[in-house]
Amino acid sequence: MNKFQLIINYLNYRFTAQTKYDVHSPFVFQLLTNVINDKTVLPAYKEIENLRSSLLKNKTEILIEDFGAGSLKGNTKTKTLAEIARNAAKPPKYAQLLYRLVKHFQPDSLLELGTSMGISTAYMAKASPATKITTIEGSEAIAKLATENFSLLNLSNIKVITGNFDVQLPLLLENRHEFDFVFFDGNHRKIPTLSYFESCLKHKHNDSVFVFDDIHWSAEMEEAWEIIKQSPEVTVSIDLFFIGLVFFRKASTKENFIIRF
Numbered sequence: 001m002n003k004f005q006l007i008i009n010y011l012n013y014r015f016t017a018q019t020k021y022d023v024h025s026p027f028v029f030q031l032l033t034n035v036i037n038d039k040t041v042l043p044a045y046k047e048i049e050n051l052r053s054s055l056l057k058n059k060t061e062i063l064i065e066d067f068g069a070g071s072l073k074g075n076t077k078t079k080t081l082a083e084i085a086r087n088a089a090k091p092p093k094y095a096q097l098l099y100r101l102v103k104h105f106q107p108d109s110l111l112e113l114g115t116s117m118g119i120s121t122a123y124m125a126k127a128s129p130a131t132k133i134t135t136i137e138g139s140e141a142i143a144k145l146a147t148e149n150f151s152l153l154n155l156s157n158i159k160v161i162t163g164n165f166d167v168q169l170p171l172l173l174e175n176r177h178e179f180d181f182v183f184f185d186g187n188h189r190k191i192p193t194l195s196y197f198e199s200c201l202k203h204k205h206n207d208s209v210f211v212f213d214d215i216h217w218s219a220e221m222e223e224a225w226e227i228i229k230q231s232p233e234v235t236v237s238i239d240l241f242f243i244g245l246v247f248f249r250k251a252s253t254k255e256n257f258i259i260r261f
């Protein structure tokens with residue numbers, strides 16, 4: 001999808017999306033009121049945004065494997081830390097939404113696919129220090145930087161796994177029963193996204209929360225999002241345009257919400 005089309009789609013979303021006053025589901029209404037639309041600025045945000053600011057100024061170059069391209073080995077290229085921070089990390093608005101979601105749901109176990117330099121991971125780890133977070137990153141050099149960033153922020157509830165999702169995810173799931181929260185933020189293509197979703201589905205429970213990044217980023221991702229929403233196991237989905245939330249609560253009637261955020 002070209003940038004122009006993405007902007008048109010976004011404008012269309014802004015004009016047609018619902019607000020909480022259009023929503024009849026008590027679960028979604030509460031979530032919108034108490035979590036999604038909460039604009040309180042919290043001290044934890046500042047600490048992580050200070051780290052982001054210093055990364056955005058850092059012109060150090062590192063050699064990284066580009067896993068987004070999808071090949072198992074990846075292509076290597078040189079990027080500055082500033083470029084990685086600018087292009088890969090979730091912007092504050094969405095990273096802070098992740099913080100609020102994790103604080104609200106207090107998951108015991110959380111899995112993130114796509115660590116990059118750890119900005120979103122740090123937000124989620126700060127939100128709930130008791131949550132055991134596993135995050136997977138393909139590029140060794142980036143994973144090392146993320147680990148350093150977690151130390152800088154005094155975060156000790158994060159385990160970083162380095163390697164391709166296609167290899168590491170099945171290994172991880174082999175020894176696990178359930179995940180309470182999964183954030184899918186890497187390899188944004190249809191088939192891989194659906195494959196990671198299907199794998200994690202076997203490890204969800206009634207109250208698990210799945211969050212998908214960049215659901216409208218490309219035609220492929222839009223197709224993947226459509227299929228995810230329609231999955232018989234999904235009851236509630238909430239489309240916030242740049243991020244999609246998925247719930248499996250049997251108490252909720254199946255409904256797909258498009259909410260202005």
Ligand SMILES: C[S@@+](CC[C@H](N)C(=O)[O-])C[C@H]1O[C@@H](n2cnc3c(N)ncnc32)[C@H](O)[C@@H]1O
Binds near residue numbers: 065066088117137188
């Ligand atoms: C969008 S970035 C993650 C950003 C991070 N969650 C944040 O908001 O700070 C996606 C990351 O996933 C990694 N990635 C993409 N495809 C992958 C794959 N197949 N296996 C492992 N890592 C992959 C990339 O190297 C990249 O660092």
